[in-house]
Amino acid sequence: MFLVQGLLVQSGIVTIAPELLSVSRWYTFLWGPWFMAGGLLFIMAARIHLRSVRDWRSGAIAGAVGGFGTLGLSVAMLTAGIG
Template identity: 45%
Template sequence: MAAWGLLFAVPSFVWATGGTFGARSTVAPSLVELARDGVPWFLAVLWVTGLLKVFGALIGIGLTRLRGPRISRFLVFCGGGATVLLVWHGGLFVLHGVLVEAGAVVVEPDLAGLTRWYLYLWGPWFVVGGLAFAAATTRYLRRHDDRRGLRLHGAVGALGALLLSSVSTVTGVG
């Protein structure tokens, strides 16, 4: 999972430094323009996103060994949240792509190819990462003595992530 997070962070850092390698055909043109034009707020978003992905890799590493109570609660909270955020986000990409491919949703012709990238690459990539967090967190819980208490922290993290994801989807921010 750590390798997944680090690999996932690379495009964010490349795009934050002004590069557009891989972005032109796989990311919305409006986002490519923001990166290419060096729009400060968008570059900050890319840096923060990249750092969050590295943080996710560190959480993945943390879930490989039993830790003390405080760190365990934090790891399980983050693992539950990451699971929901990634599966939800990727699932929305896949669902939208399936609806476009089925003709139930119409997109501009120049965005049809981009929709396929979200359907076949980005959506599944997010879902796989979320499932990896779910597996790592579940494995961590099974090995820990305080499973019941830790499950509560994981559930709170998951519900918080679901609320955050829902609000960002409804407001059009995410």
Template identity: 40%
Template sequence: MSYTASVWMFVFAAMSFYWALGGTTGLNTVSLGQEVTGESWFIAALWLTGILKVGGGLLALALVQTWGQQIPRRLLLIAAWGVGAVLVIHGGDFVIQGALTEAGLISLSSPTAWTPDHWQTFVWGPWWLLGGLFFCLSAWNYQLKSRNQQFR
């Protein structure tokens, strides 16, 4: 599961770096999308999130690679569970807000056929939730495995 979480993070990092370098494919599916393309703060945010995602991918690998044993067990567990929780909360927020919008309890800023809000509800939210589940399962597996090795 850790390898899956790692690949998941590296794919997201590649998307951030692609957009930071000026790519526009898929950019209209995120909230700010093309409205802020080229603005320096947005490009900096994309670079920062890309670097954080690479760090997340390395964290997931640290749970299963021998070099990860150099990192204190408690630190790895706190980081892995923390990343998993943040991803689940982030994805859940997208899905919940989207469900409230679809139910008519929240109104869209611009009623169009397919908006970034729809992308967040039906694509990005579930995708972030999936990544969070990958991380939580990775943390759980590492916790069980490393606990068994500690008591030998």
């Protein structure tokens, strides 16, 4: 979500304080993409692991609940202006 917010700031759709613009650029173009790539690699590793586990459904359900809970919390914080 922070990467999307950074892209909105860089495109001029959302405005922030001028002193925060350099931090936003740094995060949007350097930190954010690496963070997203790490998350995708983590998901791929989890899927590979779950394929080898005999009872993979409980792990997949727990992962989905945690992932959607985190996504919901991130959206709520972004909407509230905290994130």
